[in-house]
Amino acid sequence: MSTETSASVAGIAADGIEIRAITEAELGAWGSAVSVGFMRAGLPEGLEKRRLRLVPGRTLGAFEGERCVGTFRSFPNQLTLPGGALLPVSAITAVTVTQTHRRRGLLSRMMRQDLAAARERGEAAAILIAAEYNIYGRFGFGPSTRMHGWEIDLNRARGLRADLAGSAGGRLDLIGMPELRGVGPALHERWRRGQPGAIARDEAFWKTYTGAVSAPGFDWKEPFAVAHRDAGGTLTGLAIYAIEDRWDGSYPDCKLVVKDFLALDRPTAVSLWRYLFSVDWVRSVTVENIGPDDPLPLLLGDPRAAVPHKENNDFTWLRLLDLATAFGARSYAGAGRVVLEVADPDGYAAGRWALEADADGVGRAVVTTDEADLELGVGALGSLYLGAESASRLAAAGLVTERRPGAAFALDRLVGTPLKAWNPDSF
Numbered sequence: 001m002s003t004e005t006s007a008s009v010a011g012i013a014a015d016g017i018e019i020r021a022i023t024e025a026e027l028g029a030w031g032s033a034v035s036v037g038f039m040r041a042g043l044p045e046g047l048e049k050r051r052l053r054l055v056p057g058r059t060l061g062a063f064e065g066e067r068c069v070g071t072f073r074s075f076p077n078q079l080t081l082p083g084g085a086l087l088p089v090s091a092i093t094a095v096t097v098t099q100t101h102r103r104r105g106l107l108s109r110m111m112r113q114d115l116a117a118a119r120e121r122g123e124a125a126a127i128l129i130a131a132e133y134n135i136y137g138r139f140g141f142g143p144s145t146r147m148h149g150w151e152i153d154l155n156r157a158r159g160l161r162a163d164l165a166g167s168a169g170g171r172l173d174l175i176g177m178p179e180l181r182g183v184g185p186a187l188h189e190r191w192r193r194g195q196p197g198a199i200a201r202d203e204a205f206w207k208t209y210t211g212a213v214s215a216p217g218f219d220w221k222e223p224f225a226v227a228h229r230d231a232g233g234t235l236t237g238l239a240i241y242a243i244e245d246r247w248d249g250s251y252p253d254c255k256l257v258v259k260d261f262l263a264l265d266r267p268t269a270v271s272l273w274r275y276l277f278s279v280d281w282v283r284s285v286t287v288e289n290i291g292p293d294d295p296l297p298l299l300l301g302d303p304r305a306a307v308p309h310k311e312n313n314d315f316t317w318l319r320l321l322d323l324a325t326a327f328g329a330r331s332y333a334g335a336g337r338v339v340l341e342v343a344d345p346d347g348y349a350a351g352r353w354a355l356e357a358d359a360d361g362v363g364r365a366v367v368t369t370d371e372a373d374l375e376l377g378v379g380a381l382g383s384l385y386l387g388a389e390s391a392s393r394l395a396a397a398g399l400v401t402e403r404r405p406g407a408a409f410a411l412d413r414l415v416g417t418p419l420k421a422w423n424p425d426s427f
Helices: 024-037 047-052 106-121 177-192 203-209 266-276 323-329 378-385 391-396 407-415
Strands: 017-021 059-064 067-080 086-097 125-129 146-153 171-175 224-229 235-244 254-263 282-290 306-308 316-320 336-343 351-357 363-367 374-377 400-402
Touching: 017 067, 017 106, 024 047, 024 059, 024 067, 024 086, 047 203, 059 106, 067 106, 067 125, 086 106, 086 323, 106 125, 171 177, 171 266, 177 203, 177 224, 177 235, 177 254, 224 266, 235 266, 254 266, 316 378, 323 363, 336 378, 336 407, 351 407, 374 378, 374 391, 374 407, 378 391, 378 407, 391 400, 391 407, 400 407
Parallel strands: 086 125, 254 282, 336 374
Antiparallel strands: 017 059, 059 067, 067 086, 125 316, 146 282, 146 306, 171 224, 224 235, 235 254, 336 351, 351 363, 374 400
């Protein structure tokens, strides 16, 4: 682990710029700097939204005198792992440096200060959504989940397959935003515990999502929400969608855009998809983000009617901070052992580690002096951690080096998962 402490990367540097945690009184100036950093000048301060995630000591500003020229925030969250365990992680967001102060090391100072503090707090990893691909690899992050969507032509799709059974005795109801705020959190909590890669949705998420508070720079328009309850009245699914009102002359040509889709079982999913594909006036459906392995196209009468969404891309990035805790928390496909030589310039994960698991899928990572089977950087290891990427693919790209032939595939057999990890939520 790096010997550099939080204190040594905080404070005032030779250029006179101070990195420090902001006070609540500074939240407006800090928020304005966030907006400017994301190229959105002149926005409202959005103080109510920003206060919801103002965790003491974890909202950082880079100050030149009284002017905020850099921003950084983290907050505690939990990441669902293969096997269902919840790993404490630091969720990083609102990372900006004002255009006039780039290339001065401000991001590096804020990032290293926060990562050191996260490790001290016992957060085994940090996560973020990368606006640009080439920024965060140098801090040890690697892409660990992907977002995936579909564009579906309903005329070609011919609906769902006739042999698919929906929920027997279930019912669907349109609900308003107050009710969604009331029932959504508990359903999502049940759903995300079975979805590796998912994170918790906090109060800030639900209030923003349902329009109770406004997020600066985003024009919120109330969506439709359809709830599915089983025969016993238990909520088992939600679909949130918007309609793009389009007409071809006198003929409706509307697009339905699925914003969120949560189903606890396949019959619920079938019932919700049947509803979404039968809404009046709708001729096409865009599913913005769903699991990369979700079987949706195979549910259609003609799977060719679903074509990949243009925004399919990497999504959650992950930085491992405590290998022993992180790899001891997840489950494994079966028995195996692979020795990894991990490079980490900041020291958190550096060294030679034996990743081993028994036949029951219980595993651990321990320091070893045994000869290494694979060499890789901590960013590549972050990409492999949830099972959404393969060591064999990274080896083919020159991002993993085999010291023992076949070691990459051996690691894939150990950490691979039936379905790829997926996170539907930005933060």
